[in-house]
Amino acid sequence: MAKYYPIFLNIQDKKCVVVGGGNVAWRKVCSLKEAGAKVTVVSPDFCPELERETGVERIQQKYTTDILKGAALVVASTDDGVVNKKVYSDAMERGILVNVVDKPDLCSFIVPASIQRGDLCISISTGGASPALARNIREYLEGQFGAxxxxxxxxxxxxxxxxxxxxxxxxxxxxxxxxxxxxxxxxxxxxxxxxxxxxxxxxxxxxxxxxxx
Ligand SMILES: C[C@@]1(CC(=O)O)c2cc3[nH]c(cc4nc(cc5[nH]c(cc(n2)[C@H]1CCC(=O)O)[C@@](C)(CC(=O)O)[C@@H]5CCC(=O)O)C(CC(=O)O)=C4CCC(=O)O)c(CCC(=O)O)c3CC(=O)O
Ligand SMILES: NC(=O)C1=CN([C@@H]2O[C@H](COP(=O)(O)OP(=O)(O)OC[C@H]3O[C@@H](n4cnc5c(N)ncnc54)[C@H](O)[C@@H]3O)[C@@H](O)[C@H]2O)C=CC1
CATH class of the missing domain: 1.10.8 (Helicase, Ruva Protein; domain 3)
Incomplete structure (x- = not known):
């Protein structure tokens, strides 16, 4: 398993692309939005939660490389490994940060589970070992760290x-x-x-x- 360097990325007003329209895409869209990014989501279809999401650019079509123009970061969260891999290689060629949700070894960063209390952020990562454990620890800490x-x-x-x-x-x-x-x-x-x-x-x-x- 890879080693990781934990950092907090400033993506305020930066174009961030999420490829895919399912539940995992929705989760990534939400966390990018909360960090102040300008989010573009591209997929032939969107889950109801993504359909309802405001302040997000929705492009209803299959992924094409030109969507990455001007992007600082991209998340590939389709259920198609070939598409996810294509997003990865397009991003690497262009020096864009990339997260492929079904392939930790095709990620230039991974996303931790996080708790936000104003400016205080507590993030938990298992380095990909067990996302379920990261989630459980997040839920436990939410009870310990109140408003x-x-x-x-x-x-x-x-x-x-x-x-x-x-x-x-x-x-x-x-x-x-x-x-x-x-x-x-x-x-x-x-x-x-x-x-x-x-x-x-x-x-x-x-x-x-x-x-x-
Ligand atoms: C590597 C990483 C890449 C990345 O996505 O950045 C990754 C990869 C994969 N996740 C998978 C499964 C699940 N992921 C979750 C949940 C979360 N996953 C998140 C992050 C990460 N997931 C990164 C590592 C983070 C770390 O460990 O530090 C969280 C923390 C943040 C977020 O996604 O926003 C968010 C919790 C947020 C919260 O609740 O707070 C659950 C639980 C659930 O959904 O309830 C399950 C099912 C249970 C299980 O498998 O554990 C699979 C297999 C898919 C399959 O089976 O097909 C892969 C692919 C693989 O492992 O190969
Ligand atoms: N990293 C993580 O936290 C997790 C990752 N996963 C993995 O994430 C992937 C997605 O999961 P879900 O959102 O549940 O899947 P889903 O099946 O609900 O959604 C997949 C989406 O990708 C879209 N898509 C397919 N081809 C596309 C293309 N060419 N261009 C653009 N969009 C396209 C589909 O239209 C659909 O909206 C799966 O591979 C799953 O194994 C699953 C759970 C957690």
Whole structure:
């Protein structure tokens, strides 16, 4: 089995093509859309979920190479191995990132199972060993990581932007940022809300920087 390098790809406003109109195509269309891509899906037929999907360009025809023009990424998710392989070789020739859903060895990237809580993303991969296990772990973690993690991440981002400007001493800044990302602050968000957590953060900051209010 191949080794993988986990990264987060910026595909905002980039053309991403999904070839195929079944359930697997729909799943990939949804995750690409959520990442802000301009999605084109091409297939002679679309499952009802794909038919209903808004904000997606649907091209109702068999795959042809010209559809890849200007694409940053393509997913081949037809039930026809020959077509999937053709998409793979077309993409490789053009330097386009490619995922072939039925052939892990024809993938320049594979897609993990993911949980999104605001800017916090937790992704799980088994490197293709067991997608079902990746899904089960995702479902388990969904129960552990509630909406409060989104609020927490948002609050930390706000405070961090401010501190990057205001606290020049890198060691002190790092110490504070590490401290306020602690689970005790998350507990305060859960029990008492965001404004109480902000108050606690200010308290920590003033303790760490004498004289700071
Ligand atoms: C290599 C990879 C390539 C890629 O697609 O990127 C790939 C390949 C294959 N998947 C297959 C089967 C299944 N895939 C799922 C589900 C998911 N598959 C996803 C990713 C990946 N699947 C990549 C590796 C990810 C990793 O392991 O890290 C997830 C995580 C993300 C997503 O697809 O968006 C999404 C869960 C999302 C979620 O729920 O959170 C289920 C379960 C279900 O549908 O409920 C089954 C049935 C059970 C089983 O087989 O385990 C088959 C055999 C097809 C056949 O039997 O014909 C192949 C081909 C092969 O293995 O040869
Ligand atoms: N990677 C993954 O997560 C998973 C992969 N798979 C594999 O994914 C593939 C697709 O699965 P499903 O969506 O369930 O299949 P499906 O049979 O529901 O859909 C296949 C789609 O491909 C379209 N298609 C066929 N020829 C085409 C062509 N020349 N050009 C464009 N579109 C074409 C069909 O019209 C249909 O819409 C299967 O090979 C399956 O083994 C299955 C489960 C999970």
């Amino acid at each position: 409060e993690y989104g609020e927490f991440t948002h609050l930390l981002s706000e405070v961090r932007q401010k501190m990057l400007l205001e606290i020049k001493d890198e060691a002190i800044r790092r110490d504070i940022l590490q401290r306020i990302a602690g689970f005790d602050i998350l507990e305060i968000i859960k029990r008492k809300g965001v404004s109480e957590a902000k108050r606690k953060i200010l308290e920590i900051v003033s303790e760490k920087i004498p004289g700071d209010k």
